[in-house]
Amino acid sequence: MNGADRLCDTLLINDVDVCFANPGTSEMHFVAALDRKPQMRCVLGLFEGVVTGAADGYARMADKPAATLLHCGPGMANALANMHNAKRARTPMINVVGDHATYHLQHDAPLTSDIEGLAWPMSNFVRRIGNPEDVGPAIGEAYAASLSLPGVTTVILPADCAWGSVEPATLAPTKVPALKSADPVRVREIAALLRKHGSRAALMMTGLALREGPMEMAARICAATGARVFGQMSNGRIERGAGRVALPKVPYPIDMALKQLENVDLLVLVGAQVPVGFFAYPGKPGRLIHDGCAVETLAAPGDDLPGAIAALADELSARAVAPAFIAEAAPANGALPTGTLDADKVCTIVSTLLPENSIICDESISSGRMFYAQCHHAPQHDYIQLTGGAIGEGIPLAIGAAVACPDRKVIGMQADGSGMYTVQGLWTQARENLDVVTVIFANRTYAILHGEMRAVGVNDFGKNATQMLNLDQPALDWVAMAKSMGVEAGRATTAEEFTRLFKGALSRKGPFLIEAVI
């Protein structure tokens, strides 16, 4: 057997059994090894951004990493933007990047590049494999790091380490270090501060704190102390809907965010960062909390967040307190909008018709700003979203979620400008017959940038600004585009048409795209 076989075996012994791939010549031995492992599910993306975005969506829903197969430095470069999003979501991921044979690097062949240099900015762990026997340890370390940091790991696989022989060995699952528990002294101090600040305190949470159980526990703490609870502006995954905590997130528009946090004098971080503006604006602050707000860290990113919340609840004797902020179900048979379609109507229809246990992949950007709040009262679902601001994550996220959860409906809320970044992902949805409904908000513009231009004082656009911010000449035909890649599709210009298409898409299995012209 060779190093590539060992690579596959090390993944499989650790229950990593999905590989999103876009291979090249230097990975042929890896492909051949995968071919000998039918228990590994290999999913092809026609562009590397699809591959890592799908791996991100997969791990967010499967709670275990997928592997990816990427080709040399430039192939990995194409994957970096969605690695960035995954890194920001702290998604476990094992990227395997093929490289030239070790002895070939000296020749500076055309595809040679500084893979480590490219990988580090978007990885939490980078490791170059030194020889065939090093493949197993390297993949084991990456697996453990992906779950214990947690985060994005990148392993560089020289071709001769893949094709070189290794001794047969009996493999055992890799030991993953336990996540760090909360310091009891810290817990006691924070409990005291929460009691003191009452309604002027807030928890800021992300990561595994946003699953149903820990969120409910946090809501018991809030009921016991008067504190509020927020999610970060962007989060990897939130379990939500009626009967669960209606968790407000920090809004993107800076004035709204400042308003939301203006009365918070104590902010307790649970895996989250201090909230800051997505961008700087002239004359506005960078941090979204006021200067006098105290910041206390209950648990850092990568710590045992649910455990920390439970410990805090125990300290406050809050386990038996009824949780605050539990969302009620929306009234059944809510009226659906009618008439000319707009973004808000699309959001209302989707949230009203949302099927129980579905997964929402949100890259709706400006069009879907009201959507998150509307879904508080929808049937229970998972909400995963663009995390790092690198657009082009939505279509791939939906791929990964659907691969991880084949029995659940995945609904992609997709801005048109962002969707074009990784539009190739539609083909993978067709190829794998994934149960994804993609809703395209076809406003035919980078709408968010129109707002940002106004924010810098430009209201009348000339030719060059129009050329750079509008997508309307020619208008993209999303129905034809989807069909060209094997995805059935329809176009809606009225709310009634959208409702009909959306109901139809929900009633069938397999990918469907709706172009919502707004």
Next chain:
Amino acid sequence: MNGADRLCDTLLINDVDVCFANPGTSEMHFVAALDRKPQMRCVLGLFEGVVTGAADGYARMADKPAATLLHCGPGMANALANMHNAKRARTPMINVVGDHATYHLQHDAPLTSDIEGLAWPMSNFVRRIGNPEDVGPAIGEAYAASLSLPGVTTVILPADCAWGSVEPATLAPTKVPALKSADPVRVREIAALLRKHGSRAALMMTGLALREGPMEMAARICAATGARVFGQMSNGRIERGAGRVALPKVPYPIDMALKQLENVDLLVLVGAQVPVGFFAYPGKPGRLIHDGCAVETLAAPGDDLPGAIAALADELSARAVAPAFIAEAAPANGALPTGTLDADKVCTIVSTLLPENSIICDESISSGRMFYAQCHHAPQHDYIQLTGGAIGEGIPLAIGAAVACPDRKVIGMQADGSGMYTVQGLWTQARENLDVVTVIFANRTYAILHGEMRAVGVNDFGKNATQMLNLDQPALDWVAMAKSMGVEAGRATTAEEFTRLFKGALSRKGPFLIEAVI
């Protein structure tokens, strides 16, 4: 005026008047400044790989850099693969990457990343702007570096350097350092070696050495000494066709390449590298010349290559010698293939019908292997190709070439797998009404990887290998895809259909795509 205005003015005073762009929030002041400069042509790409690939194609044909506008680290990450190709082609390019305001970086906002770390592997020059008054000097330095290195330059523009005030100033064009001339002693030594080795010597050329004049001069040297002349495997641009030098390139298949160079005992480099295998293969050498072959450098990349060739010709008294290897014109009215279409027939039809003064953008990968040689005898044209092996360059290259040369027909020879990487570029072709015919070799597979799999000893593919190497389930409908982005298109399954569509595309202006099902 602000830093962004100064940026535009510095570009314009240096005759950089095309900006390929994909802007984001941090670049709004740059967009607003561009809006005040109607003499700057702004071309929007719907993905950053389109932007830098187009800038590459533009500069190869315009012999001056374009600017690009990219958004933060992840936006630039999407642009890196085609920056890599441009770096390998030594194309002048000025990338302007917007970043957070200087004082906002400390907050680690979601889009924050190590832009310098990402840029360096694919740039020859990287510079972060420090304050508004630093914008002009930084852009000037980048402009000079882009032409004198020559190569890819990346300038990082913090938002507050764009929106901050600058003092009005009278700008002058930036002085560009002269390219390095050949050392007369070196020229004399190499002339003596060429005389000594006769037909066992060869020139290996790239860059500006592959324009008509210097190639003809090199061919006079060959006629005078018996030497041969080759182009690198991949080159930025070659002026070719009947009446010009029929320049052989080093072939991609390693056995063919070794065969081509087996009788070369002296290799004289003219801006070129020692030829090496594109990849390493078990048991085959990395360098494509034999161990006893002497290597002498007449001129390094970035030196004055035409000047060095001229000096060598003078030293050899070769200026008056009739050049070797001049291609004759193909017989007029050559017969066109008929019957079921295949890749070779497509190549034959295109080379036979090629219009005078057209520009070929070649990313045909395995399908077009015969094409380059067939075009020796076609009417005179420019040939630009994928240089760094980072696929997804073809459609953008054609955009840039068409923007640079609006009066010339651009013909994109495009593999289907590679074409999907930056398929969004078709929209820009439609938006700008660029005169580009794109020929898609629709073999519905990564054909090159089938060959590479056989090279590693795998002939029977199982499910996983098939899943990763074939694009046939579902087949991509390139005609629908092109039309969805506003590009007219047709499909050919026979040679007659292809001929009819290709003639039709040549007879009209504007973008057209032909899906050649092979």
